[in-house]
Amino acid sequence: MREITFAEAIREALREEMHRDASVFIMGEDVGVFGGVFGVTAGLYEEFGPDRVRDTPISESAIVGGGLGAAMMGMRPVVEIMFGDFLMCAGDQIVNQAAKARYMSGGKAKVPLTIRVTTGAPGSAAAQHSQSPESWFMNVPGLKIAVPATPADAKGLLKTAIRGEDPVLFFEHKMLYAVRGPVPEDPDFTIPFGAANLARAGRDLTIIAIGGMLAKALEAADALSQEGIEAEVIDPRTLVPLDKDALIRSAAKTGRVVIAHEAHKRAGPGAEIAALLAEEAVEYLDGPIMRVAAKNVPIPYSPVLEEEVLPGVDDILAAARFLMGGAKA
């Protein structure tokens, strides 16, 4: 299969969906002529023109709320918020409006709104440009949350988001944009929400890895394999809906679970997953459920501090070895 980057995969999904359905349009800051600050929408303005690839003022609330209004009228907006940190500027529109429009209308309103947003630390971008806010929104019923980790998943999940009838927060890790991988060319290639990806099979322990942590989990699994430990690596791909069955199945198979994400540890996505496994799979577990996550401090600027805060391969290894009977790191 031909290989393209994560950014190209997203662009391809956007382009294909815009050709397929005239109601799909893009709006956001610097997405048009400039092609997006990360270059993701490059070329789409030239191809589809200023109406369908719409540059906006710096007005996140109106970007999301405007998208919501248009979505309820039958359009399929894909709005872009440049950094996950800025989602808070549109907080009300996301949490009180988009998430609730369908429910409050007794199921009469349809909300086919996709909010594309970057997540994660790009390196020394400090406290207001590095956060992984996925779980802030997991507590809000009515929002779907996708966190693709590979180019193929990015393409397939984005198409599902755009074709779906519900508001989706689509989190793209900034450090993944340049990563290459095989991506199907079939314009109808989609990946359903709520279907985890078994990225590596193993018998000894399960690493549940989210977004940018998938590659690190696979790297850790390779290293563990050298030590005779076979780790299974699962990427849930969407946090809402969550593929509970796949996670429980894997926990039941290995009896040991590490959850890795770049969001802060406290009340991060891992807290929900761990609680779920504690409720529904505790009888299979041979040890505590371990979370590998960012420390509970704002992301600092200085590289030496940032490295302390962000979770890495070593942290996954330490958690895995501990579960396998080693000392706690």
Added chain:
Amino acid sequence: MSGSEIPLLQLYRTMLTIRRFEERCNYLFMQGRIPSTLHLYIGQEAVAAGVCAHLRRDDYLFSTHRPHGHAIAKGVEPRAIMAELYGKRTGCCKGKGGSMHVGDVRVGMFPAVAIVGANAPLAAGAALAAKWLDKDRVSVCFFGEGAANEGAVHEAMNMAAIWDLPVVYVCENNLYAASTPFSKAFKIQNVADRAAAYGMPGVVVDGNDVEAVYRVAGEAIARARRREGPTLIEAKTYRLCGHSRSDPRTYRSREEEEEWAKRDPIPRLAGRLKELGLATDETLASIEQEVQALIDEAVRFAEESPLPEPEETLQHVFWTEEG
């Protein structure tokens, strides 16, 4: 106020310090000494200098993702800013903030706010406190024209107006918000025209003319000190550099850039100083040397300063007795 009542040499020194500091930052960035990204202030120095010349140490300043110039003009030490950019523990934010959050509350500058427009409510709140607690302390909020389209900015300015808060909003209209030209984000000609809608004076000024900025800011700040209410100043200017580190500047023409380069506020002020007989080429050369020495010292300090210790990551999330 005539030209001679304005501290033009002092303004020149401030502007040149900002310019040379920024040029050095850019160089150090290219050398890989400074990580991440940089939003440089090159071309806009007259605004920071002209406004901050009226501020006392205990006045509050609220800045943006492009804060180095504001910080220098407000009196944050260049060496502490440089060390911050290096991520050193001697930096003005102990390495935790970096370029987009420089500031030092001890000299009245809040850590800069990198969420566009989010500093406007803070400035209103600081002004509210100042009105309560002090006779004549003021707060100043710098923001770009792009930020003017954030809801937070409207909310804050309206509140400042209804409560007659001693705050001066300084909109630096450099014609582009990242890649977005002013004309694409505004239906009106001047951001300052919005002041009428909030019910405060709105003034447009040539932001590349430090004398004009100094005069307009002086009036607005005096008005705030007299507790007569807020002002919105729009300084028309241009950043003579990219938005951030990796900006190909495809959204504007080289011709336009050249036109604005001719209006560079620093040579313009140098010309004025000579015209008014306030400086000779020798005076200017010696200021240049002083400034270079200051920047050299700042870089040396940053280079030689220690990195933070890993344990420091966990400090400062909450207040503690130890600080």
